[in-house]
Amino acid sequence: DVNVVKQVLSDRSGLYPKSIGNPHIARLLGKGLVLTDGDDWKRHRKVVHPAFNMDKLKMMTVTMSDCAGSMMSEWKAKMEKGGSVEVDLSHQFEELTADVISHTAFGSSYEQGKKVFLAQRELQFLAFSTVFNVQIPAFRYLPTEKNLKIWKLDKEVRTMLMNIIKGRLATKDTMGYGSDLLGLMLEACAPEDGQNPLLSMDEIIDECKTFFFAGHDTSSHLLTWTMFLLSTHPEWQEKLREEVLRECGNGVPTGDMLNKLQLVNMFLLETLRLYAPVSAIQRKAGSDLEVGGIKVPEGTVLTIPIATVHRDKEVWGEDANEFKPTRFENGVTRAGKHPNALLSFSSGPRSCIGQNFAMIEAKAVIAVILQRFSFSLSPKYVHAPMDVITLRPKFGLPMILKSLEM
Numbered sequence: 001d002v003n004v005v006k007q008v009l010s011d012r013s014g015l016y017p018k019s020i021g022n023p024h025i026a027r028l029l030g031k032g033l034v035l036t037d038g039d040d041w042k043r044h045r046k047v048v049h050p051a052f053n054m055d056k057l058k059m060m061t062v063t064m065s066d067c068a069g070s071m072m073s074e075w076k077a078k079m080e081k082g083g084s085v086e087v088d089l090s091h092q093f094e095e096l097t098a099d100v101i102s103h104t105a106f107g108s109s110y111e112q113g114k115k116v117f118l119a120q121r122e123l124q125f126l127a128f129s130t131v132f133n134v135q136i137p138a139f140r141y142l143p144t145e146k147n148l149k150i151w152k153l154d155k156e157v158r159t160m161l162m163n164i165i166k167g168r169l170a171t172k173d174t175m176g177y178g179s180d181l182l183g184l185m186l187e188a189c190a191p192e193d194g195q196n197p198l199l200s201m202d203e204i205i206d207e208c209k210t211f212f213f214a215g216h217d218t219s220s221h222l223l224t225w226t227m228f229l230l231s232t233h234p235e236w237q238e239k240l241r242e243e244v245l246r247e248c249g250n251g252v253p254t255g256d257m258l259n260k261l262q263l264v265n266m267f268l269l270e271t272l273r274l275y276a277p278v279s280a281i282q283r284k285a286g287s288d289l290e291v292g293g294i295k296v297p298e299g300t301v302l303t304i305p306i307a308t309v310h311r312d313k314e315v316w317g318e319d320a321n322e323f324k325p326t327r328f329e330n331g332v333t334r335a336g337k338h339p340n341a342l343l344s345f346s347s348g349p350r351s352c353i354g355q356n357f358a359m360i361e362a363k364a365v366i367a368v369i370l371q372r373f374s375f376s377l378s379p380k381y382v383h384a385p386m387d388v389i390t391l392r393p394k395f396g397l398p399m400i401l402k403s404l405e406m
């Protein structure tokens, strides 16, 4: 029931704190924005918020398109006679979004940032390999082979991030903090008149780790499912290409140009509805409560089933299971029977802070691909969406791309 979902997600009084069962994930993100609650969360959100200011994000579009440009140059280099190539887009977008987040978060410190990303990725794989196991609290303190590896990697990530941050702080008087996500965050957290910085070194490190965790797979899967739907709806592929060429020509799209891509926007929203990269989120009851008329004891885990709400006929109409981007032509709040029915980025105070970043990135990447390539699904593709924390195609997304350049 979307009204019950709203009751939970719009709460500002701490009735429904976050619920994270896996201790490795908690360790992975530490005190970053995703896992904090209460006053700590408010302090973190205040510091991170300015980094996602729309004007700042628009300036990052060139970086995003440049990263996509390098990916497409590799496709061109592999092209066979006749100008076509088959690639696994799911894998390509994992690499691309890693590059984008490393560049936009760490700018001039990109090389070190990429190393952090790779170490953190390994840490993530180790943490997720136990996500569905029964959690025995004492196990996380035992020096098992896996725990030793996790502790070593964790220390490496921390040291690398601390060195990047210390470097920034050392050069702030001559070069400023920098205009990347890290620089903007350091600026917002700088101490005023001899007071302490808003976030400690450990908390800034945890925010950097959170950017990688929260902003990588999610963005990558949005691109993957968008390309899947564009290839299975060639008439939409044509319409979107026409719009991109009309608004952006053949050059690198600017933030303002991307803003005018209405059909692309509608297409992305419909993709987010049918293939939401995060298909469920969790909270717990902070005390004995009543939720949707049901008595819920303190500590009960509440799961918000985003994917189920997104296909609910009572909310979206009889065509809820159909792919129909035009349902968003009058905006997100009017697409369903409830204004808060699209939950891909959640809603309320704890909604995704990176949603504008993700939408701009998706528009920039899809626009430059449409400018240069037409594409169709490879016969090798097997439709098997798999939900492991995020929703991905189990066997990848093999796609045949054809160059549109003469």
Ligand code: HEM
Binding pocket: 033, 034, 035, 045, 210, 211, 212, 214, 215, 216, 218, 219, 222, 276, 277, 278, 281, 282, 343, 344, 345, 346, 349, 350, 351, 352, 353, 354, 355, 357, 358
């Ligand atoms: C298509 C891409 C994305 C999707 C679908 C997505 C989805 C979500 C969802 C559903 C939540 C709420 C989680 C919960 O309440 O348990 C969330 C929160 C969050 N997301 Fe995203 N996200 C995306 C991209 C990003 C990016 C690019 C970043 C940063 C670079 C980011 C950073 C965050 C952070 C920090 C939070 C926690 C916000 C808070 O609790 O105040 N996300 N995201």
